[in-house]
Amino acid sequence: MKKKQNEEKTPALFPTAFKSIGQKGGASPLAFSYSKLSMYTECPLKYKFKYLDKIKEEPKSYFAFGNSIHKALEFLHAVSNPPFPSIEEVLESFKKQWGLKSWLEKGYKDPAKEETDFRKGVEMLKAYYAANKDSLKPPFLLEYSTDVEVDGLKVRIIADRIEYAGGGEVELIDYKTGKDVKRQPDQLYMYQKISELDPRLKEKIAERYGQKVSSVKIKQMLYYHVPTLKQYHFERAGDKEIGVFWDRVLGAAENIRGMKFEPNPGEFQCHFCDFKNLCPVHADSSRPPASSAVLPAHQKKQPSALGGQTDGGEVPRGSAAKVEALVDRYGHLKEEMDKLNAQLDEVARELGGMHTGEGKKELSGEKYSLELSRGENWKFGDREAVIGVLNEFDLYQKALGLTLPKIVAMLSDPAVPEAAKNKLKRHGARSTRLEINLKKKIES
Template identity: 25%
Template sequence: METSTDGAAGPSAVAAVPPESLSPSRASDFMQCPLLYRFRVIDKLPEKPSEAATRGTLVHAVLERLFDVPAAERTAPRAKALVPGQWDRLRESRPQLEELFVDDPDGERLARWLTEAEQLVDRWFALEDPTRLEPAERELFVEAELDSGLKLRGIIDRVDVAPTGEVRIVDYKTGKAPRPEYADGALFQMKFYALVVWRLKRVVPRRLQLVYLGSGDVLTYDPVLADLERVERKLLALWEAIRLATETGDWRPRPTKLCGWCDHQAFCPEFGGTPPPYPLPVSRAGEQPAGEPAPDGSQPPVRVAESGETEQGRMGPD
């Protein structure tokens, strides 16, 4: 997960620096709401852990670890048996997760939550057969620098490579598959990864595959080079918008139905809040304060995304 899970209130004490790279999550943040991007990347405002996001992290860890055992032993019971141990490891590495169930002294809600995680793991076996898979990479960190100097980075859940050399990029989602009109938006992250792989290896992945454990669906897309070139142009335009906002300190909120999931309503003008003082130097005089409307009261949104992409932001549960 790329967002902070620290439950403390108020701005982070970490010194602010201009953004230096772009990941799928942060690109989605900016397309969804420029002010959200500022809060997460520049102000580094802390965010409370959520049950849904933490369950997604837990399920990802289980599916990654399952491939440590021989193929014949990759069964649903074996996978579900990994859940308690992986939860213990997750709590040890992120002590702030203890607050998720601090008001659950009897452990009933935790037990139900763990059962839900087991059910998601179990559903995966109806979608893929791990006994026939030998991933080339799991939880692979990738980074590539474009000709423009923009650095793209992210973590790919799984990379499969066929004997013929064809590459498949796989991502697990613990939520439900999007409606058909939002399918392109859901694939934005995968096309981002495909672009990085192409830039690194000069190989266009044969298939992009999203596995939705919440609904039991598999969404696939076979990209071509023209797809990746379009994504690159879009990301360059997006980065230019981020650069301009960084220099001017002008980060406008973009209200959507996803605002209800936001941890930062207390700092958002849309909810009567005031953003923290902008921690970076502003290079142009006369710009409006960060997050404030223009003198005419307008709130022009930043439109870089394709239709539907902002509906797939990381604000709500995965």
């Protein structure tokens, strides 16, 4: 079960649609996942920057490391008819995956740290192979991705591995590569809820084992901590726990549809945030002052600016008038920012109407000049169909990661067969986008 950074620094191949935002009960379900729930809970404004505005985050080295380990384990287990790969073949797969990006693209500060992590990954895989080689067997499902529509949501889960226990029961295995393992109840609940509603799982069981089951039930979920080879087992959650969790999911979805994206500043979420330069909380500072960090209400009560207690967290000390002024200033700036964004979108649309042809067009004002151009956009809606084309033409390794730039690059790659390009195009939608390059004129 991956929290896709990709979740990465490149655009997602299958972008989330938000057509139903603001339309309760609208025809288009809201695309959702555990990762999205987690981010909205952490900070609604961060959710908006990432999933609505689609602003790229900086690459994270731990994501690159974890992804490479996952790919190597997928290579090891993806065998329907043994023998399984040797350790040398597994390490070669890891090496190839690791070399797809430079140390900078992977988010490392220097090549020495990247090399250290590579060697750590090699030793980790050797230990995993030695511990599991004698018990390897063809898995039920690997890297299983599914979308299930429920309660106005289209929820996606991606399971690292699923094993069939018989009688309609399945076990979900999630590989963890971080320093430690923490139980993540929301992830467990989300995967249980969606797996047990997924009609495709019943079809897969029938195809593989010839058993027609009326329902699928989670027997247990397993976190496999690859660095220590420890396994953490979690039993199926009760209906009451799932019900309480799902109420929170629906509440978050309702807020997203209602465009409620207020910032939720705090020491942890702000320290690791890539969007601080866009956040109104940090308009005058690159990092949050300790006195303004808002803690979750359940952690502790703090003295308020008026000398009493508040359940909302720590508030800057000062007079009541100062607090009122800051609140009003924040509200005013937020309203102005929304107005400016709307105006900017409108002007961009008008400028776009002035350039409908190919190539570039330069326009000039008194203080600024800009260059307009039309770029090509591709979107691919059917993930399984695209993977099928890649596998048919032995191109999956070439597009490893399934990122949009890699797929689009194939469409103009002379080494890719025309038949493959045509099939990929049939599963995609081409459009154009307006690109504006603005320059300020030098005052004479």
